[in-house]
Amino acid sequence: MAREIMYRDALREAIDEEMERDSTVFIIGEGIAERGGSYKVTEGLLSKYGPKRVRDTPIAEAGMIGVGVGAAIAGARPIVEILYIDFAMLGMDMIVNQAAKFRLMTGGDGRVPFVMRTQGGTGGGVAAQHSQSLEALFYHIPGLKVVMPSTPADAKGLLKYALRQPDPVMFLEHKHLYMTKGLVPDGEHVIEFGKGDIKRPGKDVTLIAWSNMIPRTLEAAERLAAEGIDAEVIDPRTLVPLDKDMILGSVAKTNRAVIVQEAVRRGGVASDIASIIQEEAFYQLDAPIEIVAGLNIPIPFNLELEKASVPQVDDIVLAVRRTLHSKPLAQAAE
Amino acid sequence: MAREIMYRDALREAIDEEMERDSTVFIIGEGIAERGGSYKVTEGLLSKYGPKRVRDTPIAEAGMIGVGVGAAIAGARPIVEILYIDFAMLGMDMIVNQAAKFRLMTGGDGRVPFVMRTQGGTGGGVAAQHSQSLEALFYHIPGLKVVMPSTPADAKGLLKYALRQPDPVMFLEHKHLYMTKGLVPDGEHVIEFGKGDIKRPGKDVTLIAWSNMIPRTLEAAERLAAEGIDAEVIDPRTLVPLDKDMILGSVAKTNRAVIVQEAVRRGGVASDIASIIQEEAFYQLDAPIEIVAGLNIPIPFNLELEKASVPQVDDIVLAVRRTLHSKPLAQAAE
Amino acid sequence: MAAQAQKANAPSRELLEKLFRTAYKIRVFESEGIKLYRQGLIRGYFHPYLGQEGIATGVCAALQEGDFIASTHRGHGHCIAWGADVKRMVAELLQKETGYCRGYGGSMHIADIRAGNLGANGIVGAGTPLGVGAALANQIKGNDAVTVTFSTDGASNNGTFLESLNLAAIWNLSYVLVVENNQYAVSTRIEESTRDVDLYKRGLAIGVESHQVDGNDSLAVYHLMQDAVEKCRRGEGPILIEAKTYRHMGHHVNDPGKYMPADTLAYYKERDPVDRARNALVEIVGLDQAEIEAIENEIKQEFEDAVEFSKASREITLAEFNEFVEAY
Amino acid sequence: MAAQAQKANAPSRELLEKLFRTAYKIRVFESEGIKLYRQGLIRGYFHPYLGQEGIATGVCAALQEGDFIASTHRGHGHCIAWGADVKRMVAELLQKETGYCRGYGGSMHIADIRAGNLGANGIVGAGTPLGVGAALANQIKGNDAVTVTFSTDGASNNGTFLESLNLAAIWNLSYVLVVENNQYAVSTRIEESTRDVDLYKRGLAIGVESHQVDGNDSLAVYHLMQDAVEKCRRGEGPILIEAKTYRHMGHHVNDPGKYMPADTLAYYKERDPVDRARNALVEIVGLDQAEIEAIENEIKQEFEDAVEFSKASREITLAEFNEFVEAY
Ligand SMILES: Cc1ncc(C[n+]2csc(CCOP(=O)(O)OP(=O)(O)O)c2C)c(N)n1
Ligand SMILES: Cc1ncc(C[n+]2csc(CCOP(=O)(O)OP(=O)(O)O)c2C)c(N)n1
């Protein structure tokens, strides 16, 4: 059985259940205890688990992340909530040079079961320093797991898994998703990393997206369906590890791929996925892989410009049409 | 006329000439004044320009970078030297959220003529926190210029240009290059951003590399030449802006591309360049684009493992051979 | 913005009127701005400076043209005290092309870079290194400009505080760090964030002359600041000023601020900085009710005009934007 | 590593011998290690702890099993004082599979995570938050472990100092921050890096009990530390200890350290921590020359054995490495 709940509630359930299960799980962040967090994810946890395991912090992102990493090394299971992914930049040393490398530097003995929860993406006029999609920065650092759930069920299952595995996890939520609803299975619900999910099966073109681009891509797919185009929508759910098999399997079937990311085009994760597909499925592609992505610009305050800066449903539809109108290679080569 | 000098001397000449020309150019860093810098790039500048314009700092990377950004906004021309690119992680907020975004956030009025000089790459046993190649992190942030000179002449010309243009520049040197020699033109020598350089012309395959991968790629090209393979070696010199025209022009001629980067494979700049080539030159490619890159792992201390972690000449040669043995698409599609 | 020559004791009418005008202008801007926000004309974040007006008012009155300021996420007050054009401020909040940032920045990034205002900042603590950098630029250029960073209690627990104030200190920069201690970071009380709520001690610990002042007393702030500015121009900077204050409402427009104890709030409202600036004008210089009202009406009118102006302004077009993107 | 029960006044032979053994073992490790470096057997960085032995020695003598330490880039001394196996230390420096990190870490990352040594760190200042985090983990687990971060004068100007010590303070963690003030960051004198060279004041400014001690006096360090540890176990942490000291040579093996004034160096060498620990053993407990030599020879032999062991050890194979890469 399943219940329809909000993304933020699904996250809370995951934290709650894991705190119940494992007494070393704790959470720190700005305004997460008494106030229950800016997105209400941590509401009620303070009264249930007390001030030792649910703590407000000063505005000290480097310190918070660093302390979380240290606690993880020493055998606890910290969740550090960073209000905006933009602010994680203040703690990059602790993420890149400590959390990600500790295992290697200790020859494998040291593990860092650290979870950083944060949120990114555009959100209606919060401007350049509160709107970024920065998953590519973590994606490039070996040793970090990168998780970007798009639904309440994925959010819950992946966060529970994150709190049971031994490596540092960048758990990246999206500010637009917190109040979206979805079915979440009752009972124990854990989703392993590295397993993508086909959010919509199809046969004509493979659409790859994650986080808040999933609802948009699904909407685009519905519009395309009305035109007779049957798109498959794949959500890798975890970018590291990446479910290459699922992506390559789909492309083998459709021969065309469009990757949709909210992050800026230059140097984004979409580029990397494209590089993998062209490398491993070169002879199966009938058209260039299209990337629909954010413009190479910080996000402007003005709402129209903000919209113009990140992929909209129209952009996805157009890209798919372009892909399908490309002549197949066999013809082109003639 | 030209003189043969070392990379580090070329850098010093650029700084010296620009400090001479523009009294608002100044440099700060750890041990750069009295000691002349860990790589001797700033030797002699203190006695020539005095302690106001050549300053040692405490170990405070976030502060140094932030202060540099503020000084740039207020109309000076700072050079901030960060000893290792790894340590730039401590100042990421100032780079990502301040320097890169200020122009947009001020609607175009504010400019940030800030130059951060630092060095990266493996260097013989300095281990995981002193060996990274992190250009991809800056590459992904709109508003930053990313410069990676491979020769003394490029180092000088690009650094001089960096100190005359209005945007934040990540000027990324390589620890292995400081003592390499090359011809540098006499007199005023300035190289504009966005112009790649063909380090070796060829017709069979396009090799794209930068920084310390250039000498290795050239060595590979020589070995390939002995086998009758004529490789073109392109050095974009600046990754942002990227000389797409030069890359696409070369691929149009050779129909095959291999990209070589020291940075780890996952989410590196090579992936992005590959994504551009496949998007814009799809029908011209006779084989998948090969990426020769670092393993997805922090750099180990052990020297043999360090070597195994980043591309060696052999790896490049093998990749080129693989590319050339791929069957052309026209055949494959049949 | 012109620096005042005279010292304490007998403040001039000119000075007191200036202080009141500034404080009142901020009060109107924030109260009326909140209404625009509630009407849906402003989006994103809006952090009102209500209750803290005394600080920006007193600080900026002691500065002069050529000086620099850097601000916080709660930056409208600093901008106004600095002498910004209210028209262009409202236009920015309404994302119009006539705004200070052409609608690209909004409340959290409002700046007037041409006049030496490095702007508000969405990253708590970031204004400190930026301000120190501006002071460094001025030292290198050899002018006598003073740079002020408006900072916060929250930012005092952030690494940038230590790193950049220490740099300002070892380089003897003409720099004043104004710590607006409003005793909250969103809903977190300062007592939860640190063991010692007297933040000026952190300056002392690294050899920086540091003071504490009642931030709701714009005249006291002004005098302390004037002294600090003089010292800076003599090369005796940097200086830290901790100004104690309290917000009149929640953290941002949509925060009811229920966590703020009623009695503490009442205590600070009794010491309202705008009232005090007004009272000084009445009690010390003898302005009558009509004169006060004339000033207030003038300021209210200025705001109304700014709203008109802003509503009539256009937004950046997509074509203009695309050009900007190409050049970025 | 066992905590000592007795207080000042009459130090026991057991304690004094322990202090001397530790200090001397560090001295041998560093002096002999430098020779291995010069022979080309060790690559990368090697930052000797020569001259600073008193600090790690005194601090670790007051700790017990179950406690944690985090260290600096100059971490051999801490590792030894913590009770590490010299064999596995040398093997690590020689990049052998038998090393503490199997040759993956080297001098700058040497750690013994299974014994609660979070390791050396290549990032100045990074050990502070990591140590505070370990203390937090122990508080959450509800045990009475104490965590120590060995830190430096250089790290005291870094933001992590303020941020993480402040967190330790508001959470009353069982944490001791030991600031090894050797008065240099590479070639930069502390006077160039800050206006106030008494770094313990930075702890006081945020309400942390803070002390200063002669770092070359291992016994004094021990007593202060013992007191700090007791307070921590009673829940009265954190505590900051600034230990003044001086390097006996340049920053790393290849730095001749010419910038260090000869007279200052001589001053500190006269107060050599190893000599003082040896003298205490002779003067207070009456050990004779032969007894001292026996101890010294034993320690030298231990090092020689470690070199033999390490040379005979193998390196990680590429196959093993590839497996590690796959799993990473
Ligand atoms: C680095 C950073 N962390 C967190 C935030 C989110 N945030 C915005 S304002 C604020 C509280 C700020 O409190 P304080 O610094 O005291 O300033 P005040 O709001 O009281 O003026 C927080 C946590 C931020 N903007 N930047
Ligand atoms: C964040 C960072 N910046 C710079 C360096 C380079 N570096 C290594 S040791 C050192 C000097 C450290 O001085 P201090 O912190 O006082 O420690 P000491 O060497 O005196 O033990 C520097 C600058 C570094 N490792 N990490």
Ligand SMILES: [Mg+2]
């Ligand atoms: Mg506050």
Ligand SMILES: [Mg+2]
């Ligand atoms: Mg030192």
